Amino acid sequence: MRSAGKGETVLSVAKRHGIDIPALCHHESVQPYGACRLCLVEAFWGKRSKLVTSCIYTPWADERIETNSDRVRRARRIVLELLLARSPDAEGIRDLAREYGVIEPRFRSRRVEANIERCILCGLCVRVCAEVVGQHAIGYASRGPDRVISTPFGAQADECIGCGACVFVCPVDALHYQDIDGQRIMTELNTRMPLVGCHVCGRLFATEKQIAKVRERLNLTDELARTCPRCRGSEFRGTLERCLISKNVSSNTEGVGQLLVQRTTPHDKE
Numbered sequence: 001m002r003s004a005g006k007g008e009t010v011l012s013v014a015k016r017h018g019i020d021i022p023a024l025c026h027h028e029s030v031q032p033y034g035a036c037r038l039c040l041v042e043a044f045w046g047k048r049s050k051l052v053t054s055c056i057y058t059p060w061a062d063e064r065i066e067t068n069s070d071r072v073r074r075a076r077r078i079v080l081e082l083l084l085a086r087s088p089d090a091e092g093i094r095d096l097a098r099e100y101g102v103i104e105p106r107f108r109s110r111r112v113e114a115n116i117e118r119c120i121l122c123g124l125c126v127r128v129c130a131e132v133v134g135q136h137a138i139g140y141a142s143r144g145p146d147r148v149i150s151t152p153f154g155a156q157a158d159e160c161i162g163c164g165a166c167v168f169v170c171p172v173d174a175l176h177y178q179d180i181d182g183q184r185i186m187t188e189l190n191t192r193m194p195l196v197g198c199h200v201c202g203r204l205f206a207t208e209k210q211i212a213k214v215r216e217r218l219n220l221t222d223e224l225a226r227t228c229p230r231c232r233g234s235e236f237r238g239t240l241e242r243c244l245i246s247k248n249v250s251s252n253t254e255g256v257g258q259l260l261v262q263r264t265t266p267h268d269k270e
């Protein structure tokens, strides 16, 4: 028997106790949103039960929660079929779907047929940009099946600092950035910004706005903010690498945006 603290969600209790609940649109650095519905669990009052979304659900005192009942697994299977239909190439979704016995979805997505990007509209990128980076550079545009993540009017946003936090947090690799010919290019967001050279070695490593943001947020000297991760002292480099936001960027210590994200997580604020 595990119990929840005051205001604690089912997902957070489960995580605390090492109980696995798949949760695609959840990240501890941002407010929960309840978009993907993959984290469904079954809440019981006596013999009655209903499915609830564990990342936003705070249990009542006399409730019992089942995280892997038949009903839960059936519901997650359908959610995974829908996600897979929408984002068939996303490795994370394919792996999860396989775990739940879903190989090919029964549904077809108009978005895939129309070759619209693989985004599952989980909103993580939007929340990270707003809540962690503090920039509000991206949001939702259009409605219904045409809904997409976009900059205002699809043009490069003044608010964007090119930090790439949205790219790192995306669970299905729907957003990308590349540093080419002295420019940071974020194709899906129609964004292109010149890169600035490291104060020590001259290597291009961050955008001007990104450096300014990090300097202000972390109260760094201009010199340190303009020094690339490779040239920073070992003590500082250790801090940088300690808790990168994304699942698979631990070898990438280039992004000052990662540093920004890492240093402003709720955990670090405690």
Ligand code: SF4
Residues within 6 Å of the ligand: 118, 119, 120, 121, 122, 123, 124, 125, 126, 149, 166, 169, 170, 171, 172, 173, 174, 175
């Ligand atoms: S681009 Fe990625 S992070 Fe943003 S809403 Fe789509 S799937 Fe989620």
Ligand code: FES
Residues within 6 Å of the ligand: 022, 023, 024, 025, 026, 033, 034, 035, 036, 037, 038, 039, 040, 053, 054, 055, 056
């Ligand atoms: S993690 Fe709960 S709805 Fe996505």
